[in-house]
Amino acid sequence: MLNFVEMNISTTDTIKIRRITAQLQKEHDRLRAKFKFLKFQDFIGLGLLIISVFGILVSSYLWFVGVMSTIVLVLTIAFWNSILHELEHDLIHGLYFKKVKFLHNIMLFTVWFFRPLTLNPWIRKYWHYNHHQHSGQPIDIEERGVTNGERWGFMRLLITADLVLGFVFRVRRLKREIKQEKINGNFSDKDSKMLKNTVLFGLLPFGIPLHILFYCWILLKSLLYLNLVSTNYWTNEFMEIANVIIYIFVLPNLLRQFCLHFITSNMHYYGDIEEGNILQQTQVLNSWWTWPFQLFCFNFGSTHSIHHFVVNEPFYLRQMSVKKAHEVFKQEGIRFNDTMSFKNANRYGKR
Ligand SMILES: [Zn+2]
Ligand SMILES: [Zn+2]
Structure with a gap:
């Protein structure tokens, strides 16, 4: 269990x-008692991983032989990847094969390989634990990396899906802010070292090359479309290879990331909340208009708040407990669909 900071939080x-x-834990216990199969947690996680990977491979094959259209391929893989994302998060919290390190690492590698951006x-893992401890603070690198706390506009829209552009366009300001946090004593030397490693190696060997390939692909497609370049042997060769990688690995993940980052960066509050006060860290974002996004991030907006209170439960248990959890949240005053936070850069503010 992570050690939440409870200083400075009112007794109420x-x-x-x-x-x-306590109520969420009770609901999870009730579900575990009712559905005995939940005790096979390791195998449920592994099973969902195998099914998702199988789903991706079958869709890719059907597309390759011309049975599935490209748009259906991208949508289908984005959906399977949303399950792989949840599995990665569960693995980070040590929920599957924690003691069988080899298998645990193989699973972690697999969910990364199919979500290579x-x-x-x-x-x-380091930044995710940091997120739990400092959610909504300037040093919450994980959420800030996906635009939490930024003013809404064209720039935020552009960088919501793309981690690389998000870094390139904001690096100077973020660097300045982190430096200040270091002076304030909130960012340790270990954090700084980790951040340096993250910037240098975090998106290697997959992320950076694939982003470059994607930008080249967009550029060439545009040049061909505008007739500024004529089709020849080399453009055909490039497109033939690039299309396979872009349609199977890049576009589904950009779509999924856009949906997940849009939901997560807006359901977490930023900047004006008390450190460690879980009541202020998140809202439930499950309005009807969020459904196209939820479809590709496994209902994240409805369920992630549960995770801030009860950390060590797998994602499917959160889905099963969502009805009861929302009742409890409503009773205790957790906010639902607070769109005001969109207007003021995810500030909690007074409502
Ligand atoms: Zn977590
Ligand atoms: Zn969170």
Whole structure:
């Protein structure tokens, strides 16, 4: 269990947090008692991994032989990848084969291989634990990396899906802010070292080359479309190879990342919340208009708040407990569909 900072939080809020956590835990216990198969947690995780990878391979084959259209391929793989994302998060929290390191690492590598635009999961683990401890603070690198706390506009829209552009366009400002946090004593030397490693190696060997390939692909496609380049042997060769990689690995992940980053960066609050106060860290984002996004991030907007209170439960259990959890959240005043936070860069503010 992570050690949440409870200093500076009012007694009323501390009691509320304990009450919510206890009720959610009780619901999870009830589900575990009712559905006995849930005890085979390691194998459920492995099973879901195998099914998702099989789904991706079958879709790719059907597309390759011309049975499946490209758009259906991209949508289908984005959906399977949303399950792989949840599995990665569960693996980061040590929920599958924690003691069988070899298998645990194979699973972690597999979910990365099929979502190759993402950060190295062994590095992400550090920032994800940091997210739990400092959610909504300037040093919450994981959420800030996916635009949490930025003002909404064309720039945020552009960088919501693309981690590389998000870094390139904001590096100077973020560097300045992190430097200040270091002076304030909130960012340790270990954090700084880790951040340096993240920037240098986090998107290697997959992420950076694939982003470059994607930009070249867009450029060449545009030049061909505008007749500024004529089709020849080399453009045909490039497109034939690039299309396979772009349609199977890049576009589904950009779509999935856009949906996940849009939901997560807006359901977490930023900047004006008390450190460690779980009541203020998230809202539930499950309005009807969020459904196209939820489809490719496995209902993240509905369920991620549960995870902030009860960390060590797998994602499918959160889906099963969502009805009860929302009842509890409503009773205790957790916000639902607070669109005001879109207007003021995810600030909690007074409502
Ligand atoms: Zn987590
Ligand atoms: Zn979170």
